[in-house]
Amino acid sequence: MPTTNKDDSDDYDEEGLNNDDPQFSSAALCIEFELLGQSFRPVFTHQVFADEWIRGYQPFYQHLSETFERNAHSSFSNHDKVNMELAIAINLSPSCEYCSIDMTVRKIQPHVEARRYTKRPRLETTIKADACDTLVNAENSEVESIDAADEEYEEESVNDDDDDAAEANNISLHGKEGATRLARMPLAEVRQAMEFALPQHAQDSMARSCFLPSPVGEIIKTYRHNDIEFVLTLATGKDALTFHNQVQKLAIWYIETADDVNIADESEGYWKVLYLFRKHERMQFSFAGYMTLFHFRSPFHKPTPGVILRVAQALLLPCYQRMGHGRTMLHAVFDNVAANTTDAADDAMGLSKIVQVNVEDPAPEFTQLRNRVDLERYVQSRTDATDWFGEDGDKMPDDASFFTPLSELVLAKAAGEAKITKQQLQIVYELFRLQQLARHEGSADDLVVRDDFEKKFRLMVKARLNKVHADELSGYRNKEEKQKLLAKLFDERLRQYQAILASLKAGSAKTIGT
DSSP states (O other): OOSSOOOOGGGBOTTSOBTTOGGGSHHHHHEEEEETTEEEOOSOOTTTSGGGOOTTOBOOHHHHGGGTTSOOOGGGGGGGGOOEEEEEEEEEOTTSSEEEEEEEEEEOOOEEGGGEEOSSOOOEEEEEEOTTOOEEOOTTOOOOOSSOTTOOOOEEEOOHHHHHHHHHTTOOTTSSSSOHHHHSOOHHHHHHHHHTTSOEEOOHHHHHHOOBSSOSSEEEEEEEETTEEEEEEEEEHHHHHHHHHHHGGGGGGTSTTOOOOOTTOOSSSEEEEEEEEEEEETTEEEEEEEEEEEEEEETTOSSSOEEEEEEEEEEEOGGGTTSSHHHHHHHHHHHHHHHOSSOHHHHHTTOOSEEEEEESSOOHHHHHHHHHHHHHHHHHHHHTTOOTTGGGGGOOTTSTTTTSOOOHHHHHHHHHHHTSOHHHHHHHHHHHHHHHHHHHHTTOOOHHHHHHHHHHHHHHHHHHHHHHTHHHHHTOOSHHHHHHHHHHHHHHHHHHHHHHHHHHHHHTTOOTTO
């Protein structure tokens, strides 16, 4: 149950463009979500549509144009088999408990040079599907050609019965007679596939107007961002089950291997959910994101047995990303752990407190967020005169032991205070050392000294990476190949560290949630 999508770094071409970025797949470009007047597309569609393609269709031309600066996604290879375009609009209720689906289909025409359509009129078919299976013509649906935006087109309204009747009579909208069902997915099947990964369906009016009268769970923090008020709540799995069963379906579109979780299940531990809601009016709240937190017993954890809290899944809707909410949410997890060292549920398990917070199978984006938050927490520990690393934290680049890795004794003690893993502590240590080097080198004129510092830092990080990736490196017999891989791993790590430090510097004056 990874927190976000996986790393696609191996899929980039020579020009640095991702050939198979899932958000530019054929299926993803056919689908658009709408929430509170904001539109956004899915990232992952493979759990809903095989090969990231809705069989027998391609996206509207104006949506395909979004990919013209990129190499085509592999799912585009199916487009030479079709002559129908499909656009699916999913209207989410503000609570994200309900949705309605609008599907617009039109027949495409042959292309001219530069992937532009001809100006000949085309047949359009518009279908609107709601929870009552009522199919009506979407009167306001505008379908325009890039070349002939002002031309008028003939529109025809059909429903699923008409579609199936056409197939029964071998009248193929696919452009071929015969076994249409094998070539083009009937619209009823498209809709059925979508329902698997969406909240319950409702009439369009409900989908656009259903707010939550109060946030789900206990409010633990409120803050403002861009003059909009947000609320963080913490709910038990049992209390949030009904609501969560609806909103967690959206994770399939944004987390590569997302699956539904029974958050009321306490057979191996217990669940809590950290929710983010946007406040509109006194009794109007809309859903923005969540983190599922699994608590389980760890009687052999060192140095102290207790409960481990694992961030299992994190979802933040696209319209709320890149605003600092994820950072605020992860800080809130640690703040809540610090404020509640004992928990009734923990006591029921014969344990007294949470001894560690970790993350299940973190994706690159979440790893960066986690590393930044842990660095911020460490810097705060120094401000509070409780430096996790003790005297090692005060060393400067001129000290002979500045680049010496932390001892097991220091790591064990720091892990207990920070409530994170030893490996994560080493990452924080490296980040802080790099931050210190950047400040020190800014005032150093001696290039030889700077080069020496950078070399020592590189060797320190490589020594750790050599242990972490020992199995992978052991597969190389040639020493030169091992060194090449280790250099690549270091360069990737350095870029990640530099991005975090640049983000911290840029956002130092814009702290969210204060």
